[in-house]
Amino acid sequence: MPRGLRSVDRSSVALTVALLALAVLWLSPIAWVVVTSLKPAPDIIRLPPEWIPWPLTGDHYHEVLLGSSRTARIGRAFVNSLVVATGSVLLVLATSAMAAYPLARMRFPGRNLVFALLVGSLMIPNAVLLVPQYVLTQRLGWLSTYQGLIVPEAAMVFAFGVFLLRQFFVTMPRELEDAALIDGAGPWQVFSRIILPLSQPVLAALAIFAFRSAWNDFLWPLIAVNKPEMFPLPVALALLRSAYSAESYGPIMAGAALSALPLLVVFVVANRRIVEGVRLSGLKG
């Protein structure tokens, strides 16, 4: 047996080495974006490709964030995206948690119908709603406004959020609730003082999911915003590309790197939560 074990060990080391090599290859496109964004313009298109940017420069970031008029928008777009993503996260958390609570823990007529409607709506492709959503937003006078982005982005994630939170709420022991009700607490107190504090991990997972969804969405803001100062990052970046000639990769890559930054931070800080959220999202299948 020891011999067999050792050969299993050796093959698992070989496998890990191969996976590490693949992982390096997998990250190389992102590394290339960052490397490019830090190189002085003449170095960028030099062949063979240089993977260590030397000398370093922050010029492209400076230009993209504060510099010339054609790129002054990226700094602003970053703020727009932050406002929209944060607003959408708060709206999703509030509405889905409140809706998931009675669906998980109360009996009332129409409960199954409401839940079936929400779960069924997960099959609706967002692209199908594009035109009527635009017409509606226009009638509300919300085109090129924060609420015109926040509310629809939240609506896209709401049903999923209810589904995710309900799964979690149903597993909580009933005694917690009963004890509070005997002490004279109303349903709102039970919800806000017992259910929510115990649900922090799943709420965090949903928050990250909603943030990513709003931060990265491209199609809806592309049509719902037509004032450049209101563009969120993906739209501003896509249009930045056409503002430059093909060879000016420096500023474009600086913008691309900046757009990846917030989720990179979340990712490093809350890796576990993200994985947990994705895992839970897979359970709906």
Add this chain to the structure above:
Amino acid sequence: MSRPTRIAYGFLAPGLLLFAVYRLYPLLEGLRLSFTNARLGRASEQWIGVANYTRLLADDRFHVSLWNTAFYTVASTLPILAVPLALALALNRGRLRTLLRSVFFFPFTLSVVTVGLAWLWLLDPVVGPFNYYLRSLGVPARSWLADPQTAMWTIILTTVWWVTGYYLVIYLAGLQDIPRDLYEAAALDGASGWRSFWAITLPLLRPVLLFVVVTHVIGSFQLFGQVFVLTGGGPGDATRTVVQHLYETAFQNFFQFGAASAMAWVLFAVILAFSVLQFRLLRGHTEY
């Protein structure tokens, strides 16, 4: 209404309002628009029956877009199923699981525009590193995105790179739910690793595979961002997709909301048909 019912609907109210206004109403309003000649700024729209739908039958560009989108969906399904599954199986056996999982997942946190810009630069036909390294391996440089033979495959490649990490995490979770003793029993019976993969892993992963395929198909039929950034639908119409056609019809070409809504509902029907088909195929024979 009894008091408990009122309380329940009180909690549901804000969410249901959001849902009704921005999901349910647009769904039905889109269906209605598809039977009208609605345009942006047109004061009165008229009911024109199925004219928008019959016009789609004669719209060659729509057919090309539908064909491209279906091609993309079908051609990308196998890599999207297989690449993350192979990685998940390897990660499950090797070490550094958490680290490697994070690395492969990272591209999924990027927006489609960031992904597109990165690959546009990597694939640059003259100064991009991709072609440089291929040349040094003896493969001639090409403009992968400007060649109708390779453009769609290149979009598939970038998409696989983008979303593999997401499916990887789902597969890893699925693999962990398979009881270890099944493999031990199989090994005692002398089954090879390959054999237990076919006899245990794959059948027990069927619900996960179904989820991955259906999610992928719903997403693929809405392919837009990659095309918008990488090719603009070109060369010619080689990578033009349904959502791009819909977007241009509704927002660049006289704002034909009625016609675009008809496209949206045809797309919806195609997606539903594909999803039902896959449910049938993958849910069927679970007994073995």
